[in-house]
Amino acid sequence: MAERVYFFDTTLRDGEQSPGCSMYLEEKLKMARQLERLNVDVIEAGFPIASEGDFEAVQAVSVQVRKPTIAALARANRLDIERAWEAVKQARKPRIHTFIATSDIHLQYKLRKTRAEVLAQTIEAVKTARNLCEEVEFSAEDATRSDIDYLAEVLTAAIEQGATIINIPDTVGYAVPMEFGPFVRDVIAKVPNRDKAIFSCHCHNDLGLAVANSLAGLLNGCRQVECTINGIGERAGNASLEEIAMAIRTRKNVLPFNSEINTEEISRSSKLLTNLTGSFVQPNKAIVGRNAFAHEAGIHQDGILKNSLTYEIMTPQSVGLSSTTLVMGKHSGRHALRNKFEELGYELSSEELERAYFFFTKLADQKKEVYEEDLVAIIQDGMKIVPDVYRLKFVLSSGGSQAISSAAVKIEKGTDSCVESAVGDGPIHACYKAIDKVTGMPGRLLDYTVNSVTRGKDALGEVFVHVEFENKNYTGKAASVDIIDASARAYINAVNKAYTEKQRSEAKKADKVAES
Numbered sequence: 001m002a003e004r005v006y007f008f009d010t011t012l013r014d015g016e017q018s019p020g021c022s023m024y025l026e027e028k029l030k031m032a033r034q035l036e037r038l039n040v041d042v043i044e045a046g047f048p049i050a051s052e053g054d055f056e057a058v059q060a061v062s063v064q065v066r067k068p069t070i071a072a073l074a075r076a077n078r079l080d081i082e083r084a085w086e087a088v089k090q091a092r093k094p095r096i097h098t099f100i101a102t103s104d105i106h107l108q109y110k111l112r113k114t115r116a117e118v119l120a121q122t123i124e125a126v127k128t129a130r131n132l133c134e135e136v137e138f139s140a141e142d143a144t145r146s147d148i149d150y151l152a153e154v155l156t157a158a159i160e161q162g163a164t165i166i167n168i169p170d171t172v173g174y175a176v177p178m179e180f181g182p183f184v185r186d187v188i189a190k191v192p193n194r195d196k197a198i199f200s201c202h203c204h205n206d207l208g209l210a211v212a213n214s215l216a217g218l219l220n221g222c223r224q225v226e227c228t229i230n231g232i233g234e235r236a237g238n239a240s241l242e243e244i245a246m247a248i249r250t251r252k253n254v255l256p257f258n259s260e261i262n263t264e265e266i267s268r269s270s271k272l273l274t275n276l277t278g279s280f281v282q283p284n285k286a287i288v289g290r291n292a293f294a295h296e297a298g299i300h301q302d303g304i305l306k307n308s309l310t311y312e313i314m315t316p317q318s319v320g321l322s323s324t325t326l327v328m329g330k331h332s333g334r335h336a337l338r339n340k341f342e343e344l345g346y347e348l349s350s351e352e353l354e355r356a357y358f359f360f361t362k363l364a365d366q367k368k369e370v371y372e373e374d375l376v377a378i379i380q381d382g383m384k385i386v387p388d389v390y391r392l393k394f395v396l397s398s399g400g401s402q403a404i405s406s407a408a409v410k411i412e413k414g415t416d417s418c419v420e421s422a423v424g425d426g427p428i429h430a431c432y433k434a435i436d437k438v439t440g441m442p443g444r445l446l447d448y449t450v451n452s453v454t455r456g457k458d459a460l461g462e463v464f465v466h467v468e469f470e471n472k473n474y475t476g477k478a479a480s481v482d483i484i485d486a487s488a489r490a491y492i493n494a495v496n497k498a499y500t501e502k503q504r505s506e507a508k509k510a511d512k513v514a515e516s
């Protein structure tokens, strides 16, 4: 009889804290809603004590995303735990996730505590958390490098204090499956009150074994698995949700588990995360890479045409992929466009439809063939994640191999408009200098990528930027058939996020002063 496995998604916590993956409040909310559609059991929405932004994101997700359990992370101390509870208490199903390291390496060098002290702190922390919240998860950080008897003693104490989910993390991605599986089995066996908790695994990918270790964990008694979309996370990342979910779905004979994951939402979840963070997956990444379902070799194509079972162990449809199809021409109307977006999983308001239609007709004039991917780029480019405080009216830019580049921009803010020009080492450099002159908010460009959305010289170009404003990183994104236009609008998208966040925090400060 297949047993139920619970999916604990930590894209918004362990994933988001990794370089290049930070998200703005509305972006986290958008991702959380998609995780709800994917039907994960638990969303770990953040680490509320870490920053005001993390706190607000956990609170917003708790209020707005009602189906899954919402977890908030806290170190094993009162301050962290109370802050986590404050952030998560409005969730329909809240969970406090508290953790402390149990390996001697961490005790000696990081915590400078004895085993007895860490045991006492665990007891105190779980007790505090349980007094606030019905559901408490306890994690023994660096469990795989901990002494197994001591680990079992700590886990037993955590359960005695009321923790009902016990997580065994491979924090540094050190384990290998043939060791991790028996380790999990043996530690669970050493916990006398094990029947009062669900055991969980949380594996990092430093040796590329996070998914394999997670499956070994499941086969040896874990019933919760912690993972992230696209495998993002600290260092080499966390176990990737899509790989675990599809392994379970595809290999039932050796992995006798059921999950509630709606695998048809996998592709959309992966693409949304990429779109929000600008953190791309490699083309050959299992399940969600661009080539994961592409059959290029002649022999393979021949086999697939005869019977897809020859080379296809999963269908592209099972992860929500449809084949690249030519969708419409410039004579297609609003109704057809709305239907197509619905098919692609986007329900548009009338305002969004108007905006999408405007860009669609513009695009259909510029490029002969409009594909589904183009439509997704159009709609995501127009997503109202951040107010359009600054709006680009035009950009003119010159470049080439000989001369210094120059750029001129016209930008509107409210009813004002401003034209500025600058020279630079290339057209993008010149353009960004001109934008900085208008906004008065100089940004430091940390990363810049441009990709074509589909094939062909007339393809839409999608630009992602990571920009630092006043020591904080923001992403920006835009798509256009003209990559200078896309580059300028992507940069302005990041400017708008930085500007809006600054305004919000200043308004908050003013409120606090007024209250006191």
Ligand code: KIV
Residues within 6 Å of the ligand: 014, 099, 139, 140, 141, 142, 167, 169, 170, 171, 172, 202, 204
């Ligand atoms: O990797 C880890 O140990 C963690 C814990 C906080 C669960 O992320």
Ligand code: ZN
Residues within 6 Å of the ligand: 014, 169, 171, 202, 204, 234
């Ligand atoms: Zn982790």
